[in-house]
Amino acid sequence: MSQQPQNELVGRRFLGLIVVAALVFSALSGLILSDGFGIIQSNESEMSQNLCENGFCKTNLLDSAPITFVQQGEDASQGSMISSNEIFTDLKIEKSTMPTKEFEHFGNKATLFAEKDSFIREGVKDTNEGSNKILRVMGSGPTNNRALVTFSQEDIQASLDGKNLESATLKLFVESNDGNWNSGQFVTMHKMTAAWNEGKGSNAPIHNVGQLEMGVSWNCSIDVGNCSDWNGGHFVETPSDSVFVSNHVREGYWIKFDVTEDVRGFLSDSHNYGWIIMKSDEDSSGRINFASRESGSNIPEMVMVLSK
Numbered sequence: 001m002s003q004q005p006q007n008e009l010v011g012r013r014f015l016g017l018i019v020v021a022a023l024v025f026s027a028l029s030g031l032i033l034s035d036g037f038g039i040i041q042s043n044e045s046e047m048s049q050n051l052c053e054n055g056f057c058k059t060n061l062l063d064s065a066p067i068t069f070v071q072q073g074e075d076a077s078q079g080s081m082i083s084s085n086e087i088f089t090d091l092k093i094e095k096s097t098m099p100t101k102e103f104e105h106f107g108n109k110a111t112l113f114a115e116k117d118s119f120i121r122e123g124v125k126d127t128n129e130g131s132n133k134i135l136r137v138m139g140s141g142p143t144n145n146r147a148l149v150t151f152s153q154e155d156i157q158a159s160l161d162g163k164n165l166e167s168a169t170l171k172l173f174v175e176s177n178d179g180n181w182n183s184g185q186f187v188t189m190h191k192m193t194a195a196w197n198e199g200k201g202s203n204a205p206i207h208n209v210g211q212l213e214m215g216v217s218w219n220c221s222i223d224v225g226n227c228s229d230w231n232g233g234h235f236v237e238t239p240s241d242s243v244f245v246s247n248h249v250r251e252g253y254w255i256k257f258d259v260t261e262d263v264r265g266f267l268s269d270s271h272n273y274g275w276i277i278m279k280s281d282e283d284s285s286g287r288i289n290f291a292s293r294e295s296g297s298n299i300p301e302m303v304m305v306l307s308k
Contacts (some may be wrong), residue, residue: 150274186245
């Protein structure tokens with residue numbers, strides 16, 4: 001009679017060991033090493049926010065889906081040459097091109113909204129950020145980021161409505177500032193001298209996600225077949241304008257650049273390829289994120305003051 005309870009106790013212990021083993025296997029299966037990529041999935045919102053704020057990733061377009069981080073073996077092998085800010089990217093879902101928001105008139109002012117924008121990453125040189133909700137400007141040696149923005153030439157001309165241009169101000173909304181600007185430095189805006197495509201945010205071709213449309217990257221202006229010695233952008237060396245940024249420039253600020261002379265040039269005979277925004281000293285710390293047109297609110301805008 002005593003043998004049966006003892007057998008039941010042994011059976012329960014054995015079943016418990018099986019359950020523990022299954023849980024351990026399930027946890028280990030979250031880490032998959034294949035073809036030079038380490039894939040880690042997480043639903044922890046705090047973890048993903050911290051990683052993305054520090055440039056480790058781009059979140060998926062579906063907020064409810066788990067975030068997938070893909071470590072690129074080629075970049076990681078460079079060790080100290082490439083900081084951890086730039087060795088992570090993600091598998092990204094394609095989305096259609098966002099239409100340009102129509103310009104608005106208020107009295108003697110016309111407000112235009114970005115036709116296309118993106119940012120380029122020196123640390124991951126073939127990655128397109130055309131559908132990213134931010135425009136990141138940062139500098140830390142070989143991991144510099146520069147933002148690009150263009151306003152429709154047709155809208156610029158149509159918004160004049162028979163009037164003369166008095167001034168033009170390009171405004172960027174600050175989404176976040178990492179607070180590592182020390183005593184501060186200038187962020188400069190330069191007129192672009194070559195065409196570029198926004199792209200849809202497809203990452204490196206090896207990801208093979210949907211229909212690839214690379215768009216602008218650090219290496220190329222249009223796609224991987226149209227580089228033309230791009231290497232971070234073709235632009236006028238002398239800035240159109242510059243703004244001093246310090247740790248006091250926080251979320252909710254609008255950074256403003258005077259682009260009056262550039263727009264007057266666009267209205268006469270110069271080509272409109274937009275602007276590139278970068279730090280004056282790209283070897284120093286400091287990162288600032290601006291809202292892109294994909295953010296849906298506080299998107300890049302240009303205010304033109306008109307006169308008769």
